[in-house]
Amino acid sequence: MSTEFPSKNGVPRQWHLIDAQDVVLGKLASKAAMLLMGKNKPIYTPFIDTGDHVIVINAEKVHLTGRKEDDKIYRHFTGYPGGLVETNIKRVRAERPTRIVEEAISGMLPKTKMGKQMYRKLKVYAGDRHPHAAQKPATLVIPRKAEA
Numbered sequence: 500m501s502t503e504f505p506s507k508n509g510v511p512r513q514w515h516l517i518d519a520q521d522v523v524l525g526k527l528a529s530k531a532a533m534l535l536m537g538k539n540k541p542i543y544t545p546f547i548d549t550g551d552h553v554i555v556i557n558a559e560k561v562h563l564t565g566r567k568e569d570d571k572i573y574r575h576f577t578g579y580p581g582g583l584v585e586t587n588i589k590r591v592r593a594e595r596p597t598r599i600v601e602e603a604i605s606g607m608l609p610k611t612k613m614g615k616q617m618y619r620k621l622k623v624y625a626g627d628r629h630p631h632a633a634q635k636p637a638t639l640v641i642p643r644k645a646e647a
Contacts, residue, residue, distance in 0.1 A: 505542040505549060512620075513551045514636035518627075520557040521643045523564055524603050530641055531555065532607035535617045548613055552620045554636055555604075559596035559625045562644045563588070573602065597623040 515534055519527055533539055537549030563571070571588040591598055600623050608614040622631065 505544055505547055507547055510537075510542070510547070510549045514554065514631065514634040515551055515639045516554045516556065516629075516636035517639050517641060518557055519555050519600060520560040520627075521562050522641050523644055524561050524599065525564075527555070527561060527600065527641055528603035528607055530639070531604045531621065534639075535604070535608060535620055546613070548616050550617050550620060552634070552636075553622070554629050554631055555600055555621070555623045556627050556629055557625075558600040558623050559592065561600060564644075573598070596625045 517527060517531060531553045534553050535550040537543050537551065540549055543549055568588060573586045573588065573591055574583060576583050588599065601621070604621060605614075605618050608617050622629065
């Protein structure tokens with residue numbers, strides 16, 4: 500008897516909705532990355548994309564622990580000499596709040612063609628509205644930060 504092997508076209512895809520309000524960024528990113536890779540499924544195979552679609556809402560209200568709100572810096576290089584651009588997280592949160600969640604999740608995905616394919620199944624929105632109601636996403640509850 501042979502083992503059943505998943506094919507690329509036969510993978511059932513689900514939609515998950517995560518509310519990021521007062522959720523610690525790392526916990527949110529690790530859970531979303533696991534869903535995007537498909538590691539929560541029994542048919543997980545490392546070289547086949549078996550992951551689901553993930554919608555993250557309220558990205559602007561994600562919680563950072565420790566002193567990250569003051570110290571965390573995002574860097575990117577323009578390609579020109581002296582072209583290192585550094586932006587602190589307060590400015591990123593004000594200008595493009597979805598970038599915080601997107602970069603945290605993409606950092607936990609594989610750095611391959613398949614990782615880029617998984618990243619395309621991620622949808623991040625700053626507010627509490629999203630245009631994917633027709634897909635009937637299942638709400639996923641991640642524990643909120645501890646009230647101090």
